[in-house]
Amino acid sequence: MSEGDQNNAEEPIPDGMVRKRRRVRKRRSSSPERSSGKEEANKLFAKAKELLIGMHDEDEDFGPVDVAEQLRRLKRKKEDERPLDDIWGTKKRSTSWLWIILVGVISSVIAVVVGLAMWTSQDENEGDETDFFLGVDEKPEPLEDDGLTWFFDDSVMVLDEAKKTIGMLNQGKDLDEIEKRLRKSDFRSDSTIKFEDWGSSLLTNAWSNFSWSARLVSSSKLTGLKERGYVSLSGKRENGNPFEVFFVQGNENQLVLDWDASIGWSEMSVSQMASELPQDEVFLRCRAGKKPGYDQSFGQDDYSGYVLTGEVSDEFIFAYVNLDRAGGKFIDQNLRLLLNYGSFVSNEPPLQEQKVTLRLRFNSDIGAEGQFEIAEYLNDGWVTP
Structure with a gap:
């Protein structure tokens, strides 16, 4: 403690104050152990660096x-x-x-x-696309009206005329005027016009699911490769049953109803053929279907089998195509295309009960008791070219 501090310590301290003293610590001298520890750490760091x-x-x-x-x-x-x-x-x-x-x-x-190669080949073969789906080797000769040009030129007028014809048949009056609106038929003497064949009245309003579609039908190569455009109208009758009728362009560019196709007229019905077993060929409009188990072998020949139904599903017969006779494979090919049977293009199941027009006869030489034989494939659908 300095002399000044001693003098101050001897002086009396006023009331309310406290005397403070400052202490000064001496600096510690570094020990030898601490210096050696630092050197060891530096050496370890250097060794680690060398190892890395x-x-x-x-x-x-x-x-x-x-x-x-x-x-x-x-x-x-x-x-x-x-x-x-x-x-x-x-x-x-x-x-x-x-x-x-x-x-x-x-x-x-x-x-x-x-x-690019496939695209080019498609452009070159564009005209043959219809032949592939029809199953023919030659392109059908075009009509003077070019298929469906007559319909698309004025479809509104065509549909109005079709509805007028349907209305006249629904009323069942003035048969002479109605016959002027019907397509001429080679079977008119056998297929006389009867209003009872028309059935319940056809509805053409929006609530009856009334709709139309324009289509083309082509006959097979064996029947002359003819082609015709037609319009299909479908909907419901007054009794709730569905209907489908067909209109074509007549010889005088007039819209006419295909009466035979609309009522499904045939020389004999499926039920009549099953009971009478005609030996001569019969013109038949029916529905066709096929399953794998229908194919059979009779004697030395192989046959492709089909089930043919009439107006109701419980009227049916089995008919066969002889694959070993001339033209048999061609008939079978057309039927398979119609039903999409055995197609490699689509994985969809085969179609059933598709409308088709055939020539059929009962052949007693097939099998032990005889079978119906499909003698000719005329066209798909019921409208003949």
Whole structure:
């Protein structure tokens, strides 16, 4: 304590005050043990650094290094046997990615070339597309009215005229005027017009699901490759049953109802054929279907079988196509196309009860008791060209 402090200590302290004293600590001298510990830590750090550098030197896949490390490696006395790229720190790159890219590019080029080739072939064969679906080798000769041009030129007027004809038949009056609106038929002497054949009145309003569709029908090659456009009208009758009637263009460019096709007229019904077993060929409008179990072998010949139904589903007969006689495979091909049976284009199941027009007869030489034989395929649907 200094003299000033001693003098101040001797002086009396006023009331309410406290005397404070400041103490000064001496600096501690560093011990030898602490200095040696610091040196040991520095040595450990240096060794760890050397170990890391050594690990980097031995790692062949180590990435890019800094300039100082590259200079240190160049100063080595021992010549390194590794490739130069590895010494300078570049990674190894596999060539597998290069092969993958090359294969992808080549595949893309091949796909483009094949696509262009198919596109070109489709353009060249565009006119033969109808022949494929019809199952014929030649294109049918076009009509003077060019198929359905007469309908699409004025479809509103055509549909109005069709509704007028339907209305006249619903009323069942003035038969002479109605006959002028019917298509001429080679079977008119056998197929006389009877209003009872028309059935319950046809509804043509929106609530009866009334609709129309324009179609083309073509006969087979054996029957002359004829073609005709027609309009199908469908909906419901007053009794709730569905209907479908057909209109075509007449000889005088007049819209006419195909009476025979609309009522499904045939020389004999399916039930009559089943009971009478006609030996002569019969003109038949029916519905056809096929399943794998229908095919049979009678004697030395193979037959393709079909089920033919009439107006009601419980009226049916089995009929066969002789695949070993002339024209048999052609008939079977047309029926298969109609039913989409055995098609490689679509995975959809075969169609059933499709309308078709055939010539049929009972052949007593097929099997032990005889079978119905399909003698001719006229056309798909009930409208004849």
